[in-house]
Amino acid sequence: MPLNKPSLFNKTTLSKENFLKEYWHKKPFLFKEIFTQKQLSFLPNKEELINLSYHQDIQSRIVTKNSESEYDVEIGPFEKEDFEELNDFTWNLLVSDVDKWQPESQKLLKYFDFIRNWVFDDIMISTGSKGGTVGPHTDHYDVFLIQVTGQRQWMFGHNKIYDPKLLGGVALKLLNQFNADEDYTLNPGDVLYLPPEVAHYGIAASDDCVTCSIGMRTPSVAELLTDFIDNTAQNLSENDRFEEPEFNQQPSIGEITQQDIEKVKKILVENIDSDNITQWLGKYLSNYRNIFHEFNQTKQSTTIDSTKGLYLNSFTKACYFSDKETTLFINGDSYPSSLQLAQLLCNNKQILANDLHSLNTEDKDLVKQLYHNGALEKLD
16 A cells, blocks of 8 residues: 555554454454644644534534533524633534535545445534543444544543443433543543443643544444334335235134235335335435535536536535445445446546536436536536
């Protein structure tokens, strides 16, 4: 691998293959001195994060810690006066979806291109006072914690906790008891990976602490089943109804029989096929936890400057499925596409001018449609 290619593994003896096999979804790993200050300079600093929290459309929250069992949470947007009042408190500001509101921050995702991008949730960045924290807790997602400036102490366990006992009377889901197996203080450029359900506790060790969180989240089985059943049911007629089996001997009036159960199982199986699952899953994943914003609005014209390329809007999620034919999924909709176009949009997130010229007529029409509905924007 060329050393000039963005990678988490250039300065470690661990390969991405070994990381995916041994650590991904399984256990924590510490990457030391991965980034230089210059490589993280495009991320917002403490003052810029505070300014972002003033915007009403941007999700932000402030956690103040009064004691080990007493925390308060305030939801943004905030005002300058709110931060002036925090001088006497230990506080932590968290700003979510920075990747969408400041698209330049997406350059950081090039270091994580060994993970499929439809698993990516958001870039969240936190800052605050020395001692600032959100308390000991677990999460349902994989996270890469990048120390941008200052220092943050991280204490974490080795084992996953699936049903933790929580503190009562606190707005946050904090652990009633926390025992750390490891304790590290991250310096600028360090990265700590934590898998889902691993207990962790981060505390700012300096007033200039800025920590960037790359969150990767897969849907729960309950979310998948609920959405699939709802989606499937929408395409069924009221005339399609359960029919009682024919019995040699009529059962008791209050009895559910094994034949009834087998009949219901048959109905469920008949409504699950590969085509149904493919279409539903692609739409679901390209819309899962997605933020729809006014930037995704219809444009008046579909005219595209052929000398300039296009890029995927920062609020747009895209993935594809390719077998005999290719289907492109964008923000919960599906489109027939060539594999070339699907890979450009989903893997590269852009179409350069040369690529635009090489597309077939159907793809060019689709590009115009996606530009018209706001999924694509013009490159400068």
